[in-house]
Amino acid sequence: MQKMDTVLSAISAQWLRQRLAQAPVAPPLTQGDGWLWRPASEIRPAAVLVPILVQGGDLRMLFTVRTAHLHDHAGQISFPGGRSDPEDATPVDTALREVQEEIGLPAERIEVIGVLSEYVTVTGYRVTPVVGLIEAPAEPKLDPFEVAEVFDVPLPHLLDARNHQRNTVIHRGRERHYYAVPFGSRYIWGATAGMLMNFCRHLGVVR
Secondary structure (H helix, E strand, O other), X not given: OHHHHHHHHOOOHHXXXXXXXXXXXXXXXXXXXXXXXXXXHHOEEEEEEEEEEEEOOEEEEEEEEEOOOOOOOOOOEEOOEEEOOOOXXXXXXXXXXXXXXXXXXXXXXXXXXXXXXXXXXXXXXXXXXXXXXXXXXXXXXOOOOOEEEEEEEEHHHHHOHHHOEEEEEEEOOEEEEEEEEEEOOEEEEHHHHHHHHHHHHHHOOOO
């Protein structure tokens, strides 16, 4: 795995800008399976921010932990984001609005560097992931109703295929496959991990 280590050690903010300005290296690994569980008319647009904290040469990805009382994905690890509002002209507008509402980061702190493939969740959202760079420190201010916690993970850990899992579960009588990326006591899985895998595929670090 020496080649993988060499690639990961070379990743920088500028490298991310260049890769995300180009077409994806390969098609997305997953597009989600929400369309299996409800008609297309019930699938609603949404967007999330895939936030990457930049501190010199150190790159880390931010995640939120959703509060336990929420209707969808309660207690799970996620990217900040949510459903699109009528006043949102684009998915980028949705992602930037939501990240300010959820963790208090204003749009002017975020450099949008790319948009990933849509992902359809089992809860009925067609999610557009928007990748953004944030110069450290992030200094998040959490919405206590929606967000229980914010934490970060070194980007090389997330991009390293040796840390990726693909698991199977039976849901409503159907076999479902899902991705996961453990990090210490954290277990990033489901839609968040699926979008993360597509991020890796877009960059070309996962084939």
